Amino acid sequence: MKTNCCSLSEAFLVKIGSRRQVAPSQILMLKADCNYTEIFLNDGSKFLSSTTLGTIAKRLEGFNFFRINRSTVINMKFIVRSDGFKECKPTEIRMQNVAGSFPDLMTISRRRINPFLALINN
Secondary structure, eight states: OOOOOOOHHHHOOEEOSSSOEEOGGGEEEEEEETTEEEEEETTSOEEEESSOHHHHHHHTTTSSEEEEETTEEEEGGGEEOOTTOTTOOTTEEEEOOSTTSSOSEEEOOGGGHHHHHHHHHO
16 A cells, blocks of 8 residues: 655645645745735745635635735745744744745734734644
């Protein structure tokens, strides 16, 4: 019998747009742009989807994503631990940067900082 070495997020594809499906492990971040969503992938590419951020975020529930503010959803596995970064505020996190395609420093909203810290500490 063959064993599957893929993780849960690599085995499933999530519908991102009308004709596009992506493995959740490839998504770094989602950013809202009115009724569109910019999707940043771990290979440095990005594309625009006509699906709203809230709809895509619901599809990604259970895949280790967190909405840090009103317009941004991040993949928790791409957070760079900020132990060595003294210039970071408590409401800021650093994300893994791929070819400068998105900002390093991400701001967590005030109302979402406590759930975020509870998730990180577990």
